[in-house]
Amino acid sequence: WGGENAWRWMLAVEAVPALIFTAMCFSLPFSPRWLIAVKKDPAAGMSVLKQLRPEASDDDVQKTVDEIVASVRAESDLTPAEPFWSRRLFTPISIAFLVAFFNQLSGINAVLYFSPRIFELAGMGEQAALLQSIGIGVTNLIFTFVGLYLIDRLGRRTLLLIGSAGYVLSLGTCAYAFQSETFSIVPACIFAFIAAHAMGQGAVIWVLISEVFPNEHRAAGQSLGSFTHWIFAALLTLVFPAVVETFHPAAIFGFFCFMMVLQGLWVITMLPETKGISLEQMEAKLGIRV
Template sequence: MTKSLKWIIVAALSGFLFGFDTVVISGANLPIKELWSTGPFFHGFFIMSMALWGTVIGALFGAYPTNFLGRKKTLTWVGFFFFISALGSAFAMDPYTFSFFRFIGGLAVGVSSIAAPIYISEISSPKNRGSLGVLYQFSLVFGILIAFLSNYFLTGFRGGQDWRWMLGIEALPAVLYLLMTFRIPDTPRWQILFKKDDQLALQTLEKIYGDSSTANEVLQQIKFNDNHHSSKPQNFWSKKNNRVIILAFVISFFNQLSGINFILYYAPEILELAGFATKESLFNSVFIGLTNIVFTFAGLLLIDKLGRKQLLISGSIGYIVSLTGVSFAFYQALDPQWIALFIFAFIASHAVGQGTVIWVFISEIFPNRARALGQSFGAGVHWVFAALITLVGPSVIAIYNTNPWPIFSFFAFMMVLQLFFSIFMMPETKGKSLEEIDLVINKN
């Protein structure tokens, strides 16, 4: 294993903490609601969605520490924030303290979604940048699976204190990750552009490419590209970018209006409404995580073969069928196993469709000068809607607690709209250079 691959794996592991932190709250949801007797709105805002509001802030402003502190130091702080959030949430004695530490964890999630992909792309060589970029997404869904498993095995541990262990256990991988970040260098691009140390950057490039001549050539390319293709924030909202801004907004909007975060966050509660016992609902949540990781891997294998557009069309059809199935099963009071089966199908549809496509598509459609801002814009829209849906989740569940079929009917209808979007509005970007994509999108 090369040194650069080891560095990339370390950066990608922040995705594991991202995924773990995102869904670990699902196991603590009901115990906390009972412990502090929280109402639907309070529970949705302070308990369930506070981390997501932190994620929104982290995603929107994560570029600043990533640029000024460096990619490496930012990742180190990400590990520290995850560690503090896990311990603080586990030992919280009231909902306000709890929500504060969940907010800290959300900041870590948001910043990691900026810093880690940048680190991986800047350390990777061009020939393997795409495959190595997969590691972050794969780590994320693996973290989701481990969180579901952890919640299942810790249920009932120490009686009514089990939720504290569910949240606190994250401190272990967080501190390990924190220590590992001290062993990686910063990226050559940051060393050149912000630290102004070409010699240090050259040493890092030599470790990546293995020879001085290639390293020096890449060094000159980095400096040339920065001089001629630097980002200009004042041009982001120009008329030329209108279509790509709309495309990024719509795909991010539909990503959350599929109900993915609603189901991941409230999976145990939804399954209990279906008729499963608490332990059974958590066990089925494990299979949700397993389905997610298997079909994410499938999507990553298919995205450059079938294309982004075809995957989103296929995923949209899967969404419509599975969400309609969940709604019908609740409406007709079918056996709970049918509801679980349709939810697994929903997760598979997401993993192979939207879950695989969204970040690749957003990173491709923006022109070179607007790409960084486009990434932040897409991430910001994604997390704002994720937070809003999680915020209203408890209130909506309380309204339809006897039979939540309208919730899933709404999500199914939104996926019909996404299907039309993917067929009639979404351009195909497979097999095209970034410059060709820009020409295709702006040809009219």
């Protein structure tokens, strides 16, 4: 298991959850909107809606189906299609950009990719630092499932607020720990940070982006969010080693903490809740439908 083949086992074990995920995908239902718009089968769409919203009455489900049918008809009359970069889509574009931007400016990928180095800065030996990195992966896995459980119960906005509070507390405490050289609490701070991310931003980002764009612009919106996310991830990964050599760890974690304060203010003042709201209702809420 160890020795020169250790890295092979580390990669091989990832195939197990990937296979489980692939198998579970076969049980996923088709999207109600896809069934109605592409398959022209409103009855099948209504059946899936009832599975997704068991608490809704038949009248509410029928109303949602009617809204989707009306939206699909309206979209078919749009010739030529409206450009993605238009004033009408300013709000969803801003949401997609900012949620991806804040996702990376939390420092999540810096912590995930360079956790052994961070633990070494806290005075741990190389072997202990690597073992702590395993704890990060376990924490991320557990709290990802917590986020998946809560996202349709508490809502996307609420999870982002909870995550923002967790970010600020964990990152702020971590900055204090490095400043005061109270290194013993650094692992707990890092684990709390990972938990806050997994059940907050990590669970919400891609769901939120898919819910704020009209159907004809959803793919472009997802692409914008993905582009923003990975560009900032690459930049952060590129500069972080140099930043660690230049600045005190307390300043680095303090910066990430400040960015998460800004995220919390953005969520409170500007971000709408998308839980339980159809695409048609969301378009009206964001001022996209006229």
